[in-house]
Amino acid sequence: MEHLINSLMQLTYAQLDAQRALPFKTVPYTGGNQNWSLLMPLSINRVSLSSSKTQSNRLLCAASSKLLYRSPENERRSKICSKFTTNDDTDIELIARVPENNTALTIVAYKLWIIRFRVRRKGSHFYWLLKSLLLSILCSTFDVCIFILTVGIKETHDDNLLHNSSSSGDVDTLQHVLNSGRVRIDCCDSEGTTALMLASAQGHFCCVRILVEAGADVNIRRKSGTTALFFAAEEGHLEISRFLLESGFDVVTNGGMALFIAAQGNYMTIVKTFLEVGCDPNYSMSDGAHSLFVAAQNGHLEVVKILLQNGADVSKARNDGATPLWISCQMGHASIVRELLLWGANVDEARKDGATPLFKASHKGHTAVVEELLEFDPCLGLLANGETALHAACLFGHQEIAKMLIRAGADVQLPNQAGETPLQLAEQLGYDSIINLLSKFIQPAKTVSKETIL
Known part of the structure; x- marks a missing residue:
């Protein structure tokens, strides 16, 4: 490793010597057991450097300052540094300040919309590798930077160069990383997220294609069970979804979850595509929710219809007993309530707590839903x-619904399990209009016609 590092250092110094014609100045510095003769850009005076800064911090400030010197020649260097920052565990204090009280790297981030790349400490070689990287940035030695980042300084599991380039759609960097042969294409973070998942979620079709053609596994699942197709469907990326399906995606094992998220997002074309290739419309998530359930919950009528037409179970309940009909009643989606009832949903199918669809609609005040039920x-x-x-x-003051229920035959004097009648509840809460309505039905001295009052 030391031999490799020394070779890299010699290469970067050679590049420095070749660039002395540029607007730079030589700054002598002695650190450790070596004497340094750093070639700094003239714009370094924008950064305040004190003698207490470490070698690595000086180099970082130098690299940052060079990036502040904007020119067409700096584009490739900017691309490199935009992937680079330090992590808290590197022991490198970015305390060099500018007049705006920002660190050098913060300025770079602001100027270049930096994409964070965390450098992880690698034993006693870490600082040598970091110096080589920063010198390479100064010298615009793109290939050396890529080599160091992908070989010498290992990527962290939660934020690495392969993942960053895939997530940001940086095709050039992604291709360089893959061509190096030094990264595992399916490497993942602590949650199991792969580069293919990130590219799919962000809608970067070119990156998705590059990764798949390079051997990325389209069927890998995160700890949560989600796949690249799930993330593509979640954001409505139809082209990527179709490409993943054509690239060997296992719809039998993993298709149900992708269909679920597409139904939830109301991505009708994707839902149709998934159903056509055999994704299971009755696949359940951990809480028992399924595609028809979330479509009904979110008011996606057309998705509800196509799911029912393709075998979705109209009565399949969530773990708590709530059915698609129940949840659509709670949310007030009258048109979906009617569609589900026409497909044979049980109007009295209660949740495990005993609440029926009518009870929940009455509670929420959804007049149109009550009318359908x-x-x-x-x-x-x-x-x-x-x-x-x-x-x-009556408990929630919904007078119109109370009228509808009484007209349909509800008993105004029937007490609940606590022995309270609807009128008593209304009186406790001060709903005068409901009190007046119900009082007309409990006058013993005369017979009252519901049709007359309502």
Whole structure:
């Protein structure tokens, strides 16, 4: 390793000597056991350097300052440094300041929209490698920088050069990294995220194609079970989704989750594509939610229709017992409620706590949903949770729904499990309009017609 580092240092110094015609000045510095004769850009005077700074920090400031000297020749150097910053565990204090009270690297970040690359300490060789990297930045030796970053200084699992270039769509850097042969194309972070997943999520089709053609595994899953296709579908990237399907994606094993996220996002064309290739419409997530459930929950009527037409189970419940009908009633999606009922959904299918779709719609005040449900003769009596839909309407002051329920035959004097009638609940909460409505039905002295009052 030391021999390699010395060779790199000699190469970078040779490059420095070749660039003395540029607007630079020589700054002598003695550090450790070596004497340094650094070639600094003239713009270094924008950065305040004190004698207490480390060699590495001086080099970092020099590299940063050179980037501040903008010119067409600096584009490649900018691309290199835009992948570079230091991590907290490197012991390099970026304390050099400029008039705006920012570090040198902060200025570079602001100027170049820096993409962070964390350099991880690598034993006793770390500082030598860092010096070589910074000198390479100064000299614009692109290939040397790439070599150091991909070989000498190992990428961290959560933020490496391969991942950064894939996520940002930097095709040139990605190709250089892959051509070096020094990285594992399917290397992942602590959560299992790969470069292919990042490129897919960001919609960088060229990077996705390069990675797949270089051997990236399209079926790798993160710890959460998500795949590259999942991330592409989540953001609605149709072209990438189709490409991944054509590149050997296992729809039987992994397709259900991708369909789920596409249905949730209302990406109709992607949903159709996934169904055509055999993705399971009844695949359930860890909480029991499935494609039809999330489509109903989010009000995506057309997605609901195509899922039902392709075998989605209209009565399949989440782990808590909530069905697509139940959740659409809670959210107030009347058109979806009707569609599900026409496909045979049980109007009284309750959640595990005993709340029925009608109870939940009455509770939430969704008048149009209650109207749809009443056409399918739901239960108006005491439910498993010890309440009635009329109790729910009165408890939350929904007068119009109370009228609809009474018109449909709800018993205004039926007590709940606590022995309270709907009228008593309304009186406790001070809902005068509901009190007046219900009072008309409990006058013993005369018979009252519901049709007359309502």
